[in-house]
Amino acid sequence: MNGSDTGAVAFLGVIVLDTRFPRPPGDIGSPQTWVRAGIPARLRVVPGASARRVVQEQDPALLGPFIDAARSLAADGACLITTSCGFLAGWQAELQAAVPVPVITSSxxxxxxxxxxxxxxxxxxxxxxxxxxxxxxxxxxxxxxxxxxxxxxxxxxxxxxxxxxxxxxxxxxxxxxxxxxxxxxxxxxxxxxxxxxxxxxxxxxxxxxxxxxLETLMLAAWRRAQSSSTRRAG
The missing domain is CATH 3.40.50.1860 (Rossmann fold)
Incomplete structure (x- = not known):
């Protein structure tokens, strides 16, 4: 499921819980959040990752699938990765260690x-x-x-x-x-x-x-990433 990504353009990778509840613009898991910000984004769902399993159970069996999602996004060209649940801050170190690009799991x-x-x-x-x-x-x-x-x-x-x-x-x-x-x-x-x-x-x-x-944090992080990329290209 894609936001506004095209071709080989660097994009924001968003690891999303497996849910169906409404996500209005501003919600990290809503593609429209990134479209309105002009940020190319790709959303990757972790099958079986319900809010209850992530928040209340903090099910360790989900760590592997979240790492797989992060690696998949990085391999596809994500220059920055985030998630759709603040409780994933508990796995910040593990997710960051799994990929060579910055990961910001939580506000x-x-x-x-x-x-x-x-x-x-x-x-x-x-x-x-x-x-x-x-x-x-x-x-x-x-x-x-x-x-x-x-x-x-x-x-x-x-x-x-x-x-x-x-x-x-x-x-x-x-x-x-x-x-x-x-x-x-x-x-x-x-x-x-x-x-x-x-x-x-x-x-x-x-x-x-x-x-x-997390939206305000990611908007700032994206601007920094783009500024850094521009300086390197120059």
């Missing part, structure tokens, strides 16, 4: 570079300390999850083809407002979930904080 990787970050996650109960540590998240970084069973969480875990986007936005905003209410020292909000970027502007408005997610 969590930028937490150490941001002032007083706080995290809004898809599932706080599953975002355990060991995973945060592997992502380089500073100890003590506040974390707030979506309300268990809310629209966005329940639809994704059930892999439902229906999603109330307005309610999903309210779910994300509510978690972000709760985060800064409980932890007023938070200066920067980081959206862990790759399905949350469509609601970034609403979170910024509601919290009064700058918001970072």
């Amino acid at each position: 969590l990787l930028q937490c150490s570079d941001l002032p007083a970050p706080g995290i809004v996650t898809f599932d706080a109960a599953s975002l355990h300390h060991a995973l945060l540590r592997r992502a380089g998240v500073p100890d003590g970084t506040p974390v707030e999850g979506l309300a268990p069973g809310c629209e966005l969480q329940s639809r994704i875990l059930a892999d439902n083809t229906l999603l109330d986007l307005a309610q999903a936005q309210r779910d994300v905003v509510a978690a972000a407002v709760q985060l800064v209410s409980r932890h007023p020292q938070v200066q920067t909000v980081v959206l862990e979930c790759t399905n949350m970027p469509p609601y970034r502007a609403a979170v910024e408005q509601a919290t009064g904080r700058p918001v970072h997610d």
Whole structure:
């Protein structure tokens, strides 16, 4: 499944979970996210990688297929690789070691570079300390999850083809407002979930904080990669 890639042009490789829930523009797994940014992209699905297996079970049997997907994208000419689930930060080292191009698995990787970050996650109960540590998240970084069973969480875990986007936005905003209410020292909000970027502007408005997610991180990484490539060509 391709985005806007053509021929031998270098492209962004996106390793995508095996899902069918709606992905509006901004979602990392939506081809339109990359089309609107003018970034050639190829999306590669990992069969059997459901949100439940990746997020809640963190099934080690999936590591091999994710590595295979990364290697396949790199062999096809990807100059940068990302994923469609922030919890894959737990396998950042393994995926990066498998390919010769940069891999950015998760928005969590930028937490150490941001002032007083706080995290809004898809599932706080599953975002355990060991995973945060592997992502380089500073100890003590506040974390707030979506309300268990809310629209966005329940639809994704059930892999439902229906999603109330307005309610999903309210779910994300509510978690972000709760985060800064409980932890007023938070200066920067980081959206862990790759399905949350469509609601970034609403979170910024509601919290009064700058918001970072995987879309913003990848747009910056792509610009750096293109700038570096241009300098080498010159």
